Amino acid sequence: MSTLDGIVAAYYEVVSGPAGQPRDWARDSTLHHPDALILIPGTDADGATTLEATDLAGYHARSGGIAEAGFFEHEIARRVERHGAVAHVWSTYEWRQAADGPVGGQGVNSIQLVHDGARWWIVSWMFDGRRDAPPVPEPYLPQ
Numbered sequence: 001m002s003t004l005d006g007i008v009a010a011y012y013e014v015v016s017g018p019a020g021q022p023r024d025w026a027r028d029s030t031l032h033h034p035d036a037l038i039l040i041p042g043t044d045a046d047g048a049t050t051l052e053a054t055d056l057a058g059y060h061a062r063s064g065g066i067a068e069a070g071f072f073e074h075e076i077a078r079r080v081e082r083h084g085a086v087a088h089v090w091s092t093y094e095w096r097q098a099a100d101g102p103v104g105g106q107g108v109n110s111i112q113l114v115h116d117g118a119r120w121w122i123v124s125w126m127f128d129g130r131r132d133a134p135p136v137p138e139p140y141l142p143q
Contacts, residue, residue, distance in 0.1 A: 004080060004087060007031055007113065007120045011091075012073050015063075018098070019070035025060045032056045032122045033114065039126035049130070072096045076106070077142045085115040092140045106136050 001007035014028040038059040040052045054062070077092040089111040094103045111125040128134075 001031065001120045002118075004089065004113065004120060007122065008075065008078070008089060008091060008111070011109075011111065011122065011125075012075055012093070015066060016072045016074075017067065017070070019068060021067060023060075023063070023067055028060070029056060036122055037124040039124065041126065041128050041130055043130050043132065070097045072099050072101075077140060079140065085117075087113045087115070087120070089113065090140055092136055092142070107133065108136055108140050 001010060010027070010031055014024050014031070017023060036056050038054050038056060040054070040059075042050045042052060044050050073093050073095045075091050075093050079090040081088045081090075089109075091109040091111055092106065093109060094106045096102065096104055107127050107129065109125055109127045112123050113120050114123050115121075
């Protein structure tokens with residue numbers, strides 16, 4: 001991926017699709033650096049925040065449910081901070097279970113990327129997917 005726009009668009013395309021449609025995890029693997037790390041906050045039985053760290057294969061293995069139920073994630077705003085070959089993309093999204101269905105929620109993906117001189121690679125990302133996650137702060141909403 002030669003541009004940040006291109007890799008972020010592809011990032012959303014690979015996870016989105018109707019119920020029953022397998023996701024293109026092979027394509028997703030071409031977006032991520034081989035050593036990419038996925039971080040997923042959660043909540044334990046006592047209400048404390050937890051953090052699951054996994055590689056891309058682990059994320060793919062745990063994400064089968066999005067294909068069963070249908071899942072469409074769409075970027076609605078973006079903030080980019082970049083220095084040299086490193087970029088941090090704050091990508092605000094909304095999701096739906098059907099492409100034309102009601103919005104199910106919003107969140108912010110924190111995506112870290114590196115440019116190797118030829119293209120951008122996703123090296124890590126995380127989002128606050130907890131059910132009790134706070135609303136998206138004003139600076140991350142569409143202006």
